[in-house]
Amino acid sequence: MADTPGRTEAIRILGEMIAGIPVAMFTTVTERGWLRSRPMVAQSKPFDGTLWFLSEAGSRKARDVRDRQQVNLCYVSAGRDRYVSVSGLATLVADAERVAALWNRAYAEWFPRGVADPDLLLIKVEVEEAEYWDATAHRMVRLSGFTGPSGAFRDLEPGTGI
Amino acid sequence: MADTPGRTEAIRILGEMIAGIPVAMFTTVTERGWLRSRPMVAQSKPFDGTLWFLSEAGSRKARDVRDRQQVNLCYVSAGRDRYVSVSGLATLVADAERVAALWNRAYAEWFPRGVADPDLLLIKVEVEEAEYWDATAHRMVRLSGFTGPSGAFRDLEPGTGI
Numbered sequence: 374m375a376d377t378p379g380r381t382e383a384i385r386i387l388g389e390m391i392a393g394i395p396v397a398m399f400t401t402v403t404e405r406g407w408l409r410s411r412p413m414v415a416q417s418k419p420f421d422g423t424l425w426f427l428s429e430a431g432s433r434k435a436r437d438v439r440d441r442q443q444v445n446l447c448y449v450s451a452g453r454d455r456y457v458s459v460s461g462l463a464t465l466v467a468d469a470e471r472v473a474a475l476w477n478r479a480y481a482e483w484f485p486r487g488v489a490d491p492d493l494l495l496i497k498v499e500v501e502e503a504e505y506w507d508a509t510a511h512r513m514v515r516l517s518g519f520t521g522p523s524g525a526f527r528d529l530e531p532g533t534g535i
Numbered sequence: 536m537a538d539t540p541g542r543t544e545a546i547r548i549l550g551e552m553i554a555g556i557p558v559a560m561f562t563t564v565t566e567r568g569w570l571r572s573r574p575m576v577a578q579s580k581p582f583d584g585t586l587w588f589l590s591e592a593g594s595r596k597a598r599d600v601r602d603r604q605q606v607n608l609c610y611v612s613a614g615r616d617r618y619v620s621v622s623g624l625a626t627l628v629a630d631a632e633r634v635a636a637l638w639n640r641a642y643a644e645w646f647p648r649g650v651a652d653p654d655l656l657l658i659k660v661e662v663e664e665a666e667y668w669d670a671t672a673h674r675m676v677r678l679s680g681f682t683g684p685s686g687a688f689r690d691l692e693p694g695t696g697i
Contacts, residue, residue, distance in 0.1 A: 398609040398618065400562050400570055408562055408570070408607035410620035411675050412668050445570035447560040449611040456560065458572035483673050506574050511645050513573050 380422070383518025387503045388420035390457045391448045395479060398447040399426065399496075401437035401463075409437070414479050415448070424461065424498040425475055427484060435494060438463045444498060456506035458513070461498040471495055542584070545680025549665045550582035552619045553610045557641060560609040561588065561658075563599035563625075571599070576641050577610070586623065586660040587637055589646060597656060600625045606660060618668035620675070623660040633657055 391397075395417075400410040411434065413426045424446065428435050438444065442464065448457040472495060476488040484490060502520055504513040553559075557579075562572040573596060575588045586608065590597050600606065604626065610619040634657060638650040646652060664682055666675040 394613075396611075396613065396618070398560065398611060398620070400572070400607050400609070400620075402564070402570070402605075406605050407622045407663060408564070408605055409622055409664070409666070410562070410607050410609050411666070412611075412618040443564075443568050443570055445562050445572050447562070447572050447609055447611075449560060449574075449609075449613070451556075451558065451611070451613070456558070456574040458560070458562075460569045460571055485673075501569060502571070504571070504573070511647075 377518070379518035381518070383503065383516040384420060384422045386516055387457070387459070387500070387505075390455065390503075390505050391415065391420060391459075394448045394450050394455070394457075397424075397426075398449070399434060400445040400447070401434055402441045402443065403433075403437055404440055409433070410447075414483055416475060417477055417479070418475070422500060424459070424500065425471070426496040426498070427472065427475065427480055428465075428494050428496050429484070429490075429492045430465075430494045431492065435465055435496070438465055438496060446498065454506070454508040458504045459498070459500055460502040461500045464497045464499075466495040466497050468495055469493075539680070541680035543680070545665065545678040546582060546584045548678055549619070549621070549662070549667075552617065552665075552667050553577065553582060553621075556610045556612050556617070556619075559586075559588075560611070561596060562607040562609070563596055564603045564605070565595075565599055566602055571595070572609075576645055578637060579639055579641070580637070584662060586621070586662065587633070588658040588660070589634065589637065589642055590627075590656050590658050591646070591652075591654045592627075592656045593654065597627055597658070600627055600658060608660065616668070616670040620666045621660070621662055622664040623662050626659045626661075628657040628659050630657055631655075 396412045397415045399413045444463045446459040503516045558574045559577045561575045606625045608621040665678045
């Protein structure tokens, strides 16, 4: 997607919103349509429009993503009254170099076989929409830069999503 | 659903896990299949197997629930390393008496028109599956009491879910 001024600004704001939140809740849809969530180590690198996570190839979340790419990420920092929802399209990516570039000590706790584990996969999430809680106004604010002012999620090619 | 010993125990454990977490992230699926989340006031009453939330009738989350009942709730307390995922089936319920019974000061901030607002609806979530993060083992633990040892989500009647 081209980085329009609106998109660049949305990336900057979302990056600020999620900075310093070390764990995200990653929600996928199971084959029967139920929604299941689990914590995942958030990347420590600054956000540039794409979110990267690590998973083992045989995990349920990897299977869910293979079946259905539409996912959600929640970033919560209750102490700062920060609640962020990211709607995205997830893809599994095998790329050992990128795994190594992403890797830091936080992952070592979750993936004890280490950075060279051949079962490690990347989950790449392209952001489609992001919203954050405005604690003063008590409502969600949409970062329109990701999808434009219409607010409409794009239609997917058949078979990509549900 | 009958309260088997396994279910009673699962209700007790889930109740402990979410107690004291004042806000849950409520994830729904939009009509185009995207996943969207937002914070909601969690009930202060002890959990008895059903979760209750308040919403305005015209909200997007109410519309999402009308279209597709399968939802997820995340309860996060990062300081306590607590990450809980609840998969459930949501229903909109109009019941002013129950709204009044649920009501406390926490809701007043989010619903400034107060407990008598005729637009207030209940969102009832029947728990289908719940999992929590075991920080020592670095994995999710499923509370099998909600769906039994098979771990299978039940099939829905056509039209109820996706």
